[in-house]
Amino acid sequence: SSELTQDPAVSVALGQTVRITCQGDSLRSFYASWYQQKPGQAPILVIYGKNNRPSGIPDRFSGSSSGNTASLTITGAQAEDEADYYCNSRDRSGNHRVVFGTGTKVTVL
Amino acid sequence: EVQLVESGGGLVQPGGSLRLSCAASGFTFSSYDMHWVRQATGKGLEWVSAIGTAGDTYYPGSVKGRFTISRENGKNSLYLQMNSLRAGDTAVYYCARVASGASYYFDYWGQGTLVAVSS
DSSP states (O other): OOOBEEOSEEEEOTTSEEEEEEEOGGGGTSOOEEEEEOTTSOOEEEEBTTTBOOTTOOTTEEEEEETTEEEEEEESOOGGGOEEEEEEEEOTTOTTOEEEBOOEEEEEO | OOEEEEEOOEEEOTTOOEEEEEEEESSOGGGSOEEEEEEOTTSOEEEEEEEOTTOOEEOOTTTTTTEEEEEEGGGTEEEEEEOSOOGGGOEEEEEEEEOSSSSOOEEEEOOOEEEEEOO
16 A cells, blocks of 8 residues: 655744645655644645645645655645644555545644 | 534444444535545544445455445435454544545545544
8 A cells, every 4th residue: 555654743933834745656646635634623625636725725725746745835824724734645556545644743833 | 515424433342343424415425435534542544445436445454354334325324334343443533525526635524423442
């Protein structure tokens, strides 16, 4: 099965920019999607496809990809962006198998 | 409004069984692939199972042979039958909908139901 690796934690000053990366072989074939999760809450989708945001997600969230690495960038981080972030993609086997990243805790200072 | 509501969680002894349900509303349930994803306390998200619109099913090695995903389109419901439960299966279990379209991602999640496996 595939694996997606993320840095365990990053911090960012209020209003500054932070990039979270996700590495894995499956990302050479499939786009990553990104989910934000706050304590005690279900994950919510923030980025999908090449670089798409669902309705209601601020435009300070953006995504990119190169080779086996996908990135989520928060430009002008706000206090409410402090959360865990997970990447996700289809498994290398395709069909409906998926894999999640190990998660990154984002702290806004 | 799309809604996914899980139920059926609880405390079960090791080796026991439990059946989770996910009630879907606000969309044509039969047209969407569905998944179960779990999260142990303080840990990351872990994929548990998937079912396609044609009823095809998929599992990771950690639950294959013990868990069975199913759907009942007439009742707009998704299920997860969990047998031979272990302490390591303790987690919040979420059902999630796969968005329609070319990209594969989860556009809606339920709030989760807690499963605790302990003697």
